[in-house]
Amino acid sequence: MLSLLLQAAVDGILLGLIYTIMALGLSLILGVLGVINVAHSVFIMLGSFFALGLLTLLHLDPAVSFVLSVPVFFLAGAAVYRLLIQRVQRAPATIGILVLFGLMVVVETAGILLWTTDTRVITVGYSNLRLSAGPVTVNGARLVAGGLSLLATAAAYWFLKRTLTGRAVVAMADNRDAASVLGMDVDRLSMLIFGLGIAAAGAGGVAIGMTFPFAPQDHIQWLAWAFLIVIVGGLGRVESTLLGGLVIGLVQTLAGVLLPFSWVFLLMYLLLLVLLIVRGQGLAGARRREL
Amino acid sequence: MRPALEPAGALGRLGQDLVRLRRRVWAPVGALVLAGLVALGLVSDDLALLDSLGVIFMYVVLTQAWNVLGGYGGYMNFGMAAFFGVGAYTTAVIGHSWPVSPVLATAAAGLASGLFALVVGIPTLRLRGAYFAIATLIVTFAVELVALNAPFTQGSLGIYLKVLPLSPLQTEQLFYFVFLGLMLAATVIVFLIERSHFGWALVAVREDENAAEVLGVRTTRVKILALLLGAVMAGIVGGIYSYRVLYIEPAGTFAIDTSLNVVLMAVLGGAGFWQGPLIGAPVVMAVGDVLRVAVASEVNRLIFGAILVAVALFAPNGVMGFLRGVRGRRFTI
Structure with missing residues (x-):
């Protein structure tokens, strides 16, 4: 039993790291821009297919795709910001949500048209590799995905804490008008943070694709998970998201030891409802920013 | 909402008359359409219609x-x-x-x-x-x-x-x-x-x-x-x-089509107006019928999603917004 729990803990931590990068974009965009990106998970789905496409076309390892996905999805996110979000920035928040919902439907449906509704997996040399250390066995793909996610999360943390631009972003999250008065280009910073959020979603999608089967229409599950992580951890800070991601990864893995697979999912949804009741009022931003 | 729509002055009085006229139009038009629909239901044997x-x-x-x-x-x-x-x-x-x-x-x-x-x-x-x-x-x-x-x-x-x-x-x-x-x-x-x-x-x-x-x-x-x-x-x-x-x-x-259709119909017709759904639903279904003969249902959904984005960006008050001449904010939290 102890080794079973130890095994679950190791799996859960790796899963939590993957979940962190998957949810980071939702947390940052919501925390800094006050925009709840209901289209977040379609970019995760696109990230998974990005890795699959590069693997089948160019035989690129998903680890390489993970790195490549960051600039590609950053540009995509910046473009979405310029074309859609910036136009409705001054409008009431509801219009932005409508636009993002429309975007979600368009991208999801385009995904179905391009790749059908079939479920895919990414299989590489180390996908089924099992590395043993004492009583614990680790799956190769999960180890690689978890390690890359940790690196990406650390990079995001470093950017926001240690660079001037990152600190400007934090300042803007605190008070957008004051930041603007102090000479920060809030429009450019907003585009930057939206781009980074989508880049994290894309990279998270690559990591998700390495560890789970995926299909265009199933992305909402990751929206639910990302939302859950944001509620557990809190908004807008990398370390909060990491905490949330690790908690959810561990809870899911430990529940998986005790419950059949399909019920684990329902348990997570139940957890979401309970947490909204218990922790909802404490959600940083729910009251302060009046989203 | 309504008081803000009635500006004062001579121009305002004209505006008020127009608003009253529009309001007076709804009842007879509605009754007529309803009577027509009841008659159609009783008479027609066109199953598809x-x-x-x-x-x-x-x-x-x-x-x-x-x-x-x-x-x-x-x-x-x-x-x-x-x-x-x-x-x-x-x-x-x-x-x-x-x-x-x-x-x-x-x-x-x-x-x-x-x-x-x-x-x-x-x-x-x-x-x-x-x-x-x-x-x-x-x-x-x-x-x-x-x-x-x-x-x-x-x-x-x-x-x-x-x-x-x-x-x-x-x-x-x-x-x-x-x-x-x-x-x-x-x-x-x-x-x-x-x-x-x-x-x-x-x-x-x-x-x-x-x-x-x-x-x-x-x-x-x-x-x-x-x-x-x-x-x-x-x-x-x-x-x-x-x-x-x-x-x-x-x-x-x-x-998701059901949810999307409903949101699109409401926003296109005019969310927050009782007439909005009466306008939005037939328009969206008519567009859907035209599309359905031409393209697959996924393409249909794709186009509806794109229309929703366009309407939200450029006409967030929908058809009723134009009819009422509502300017500025309608959606606020």
Whole structure:
């Protein structure tokens, strides 16, 4: 039993790291821009297919795709910001949500048209590799995905804490008008943070694709998970998201030891409802920013 | 909303006259259209036409249901399919297992959907704004998961219902008039809400929730009540829907198309106006019919999504916004 729990803990931590990068974009965009990106998970789905496409076309390892996905999805996110979000920035928040919902439907449906509704997996040399250390066995793909996610999360943390631009972003999250008065280009910073959020979603999608089967229409599950992580951890800070991601990864893995697979999912949804009741009022931003 | 639309002065008086004229137009036009629709239902034996119109009426009810919280309250519900689906599954499970009258089963469907709304609304509507929107998307997915895995829904196999003992024409006429009646009822309800304290409270929540709360509006209760009302309407429609199609399964019942259509119809017609769904639903269904002969259903959905983005960006007040000449903000949280 102890080794079973130890095994679950190791799996859960790796899963939590993957979940962190998957949810980071939702947390940052919501925390800094006050925009709840209901289209977040379609970019995760696109990230998974990005890795699959590069693997089948160019035989690129998903680890390489993970790195490549960051600039590609950053540009995509910046473009979405310029074309859609910036136009409705001054409008009431509801219009932005409508636009993002429309975007979600368009991208999801385009995904179905391009790749059908079939479920895919990414299989590489180390996908089924099992590395043993004492009583614990680790799956190769999960180890690689978890390690890359940790690196990406650390990079995001470093950017926001240690660079001037990152600190400007934090300042803007605190008070957008004051930041603007102090000479920060809030429009450019907003585009930057939206781009980074989508880049994290894309990279998270690559990591998700390495560890789970995926299909265009199933992305909402990751929206639910990302939302859950944001509620557990809190908004807008990398370390909060990491905490949330690790908690959810561990809870899911430990529940998986005790419950059949399909019920684990329902348990997570139940957890979401309970947490909204218990922790909802404490959600940083729910009251302060009046989203 | 209305007082702000009536400016003072000579020009204002002209404006007021125009507003009054427009208001006077609605009643006779509405009565005429309604009489025409009743006559058509009695006379016509065109099954396809009755079917298409019945679907439009059904969507008007769903869109009015959305309109209560979404249009007046400014809280976006992207999961109407979930409330509709809970209703559909309620009558399907009941009708499949027990010889209960469809009327009773449909009432149960409304009740089930209402209970479901409380489960969803109480945790999420205590929060401000957009959390509710994301939760409705997730809830739709979760309910579909339940329908796929629960023992009483027969999973992805779906449920068959018994065919009603009527001729094809009688069946079409029955559903035509049922949905026409529901459309009328839903529209009257929303019309009355627009003029009630409840409606004003919802608008206050939409325009400025802080101010509303300070002024004594019990915002959480008002929002939950609005969701509940819409959910009961959607549940009843869903309950009748399963008697109409006679076979339901999770993927189709909880399809995002239903939720998307409803949002698009409301926003295109004019969210927060009782006339909005009456305009939006026929327009969207007509576009859908044109597209359906030309392209696959996925392409259809893709185009609807793109239209929603365009409408939200360029005409967020919809057709009614143009008719009323509403400027500036309509959606605010």
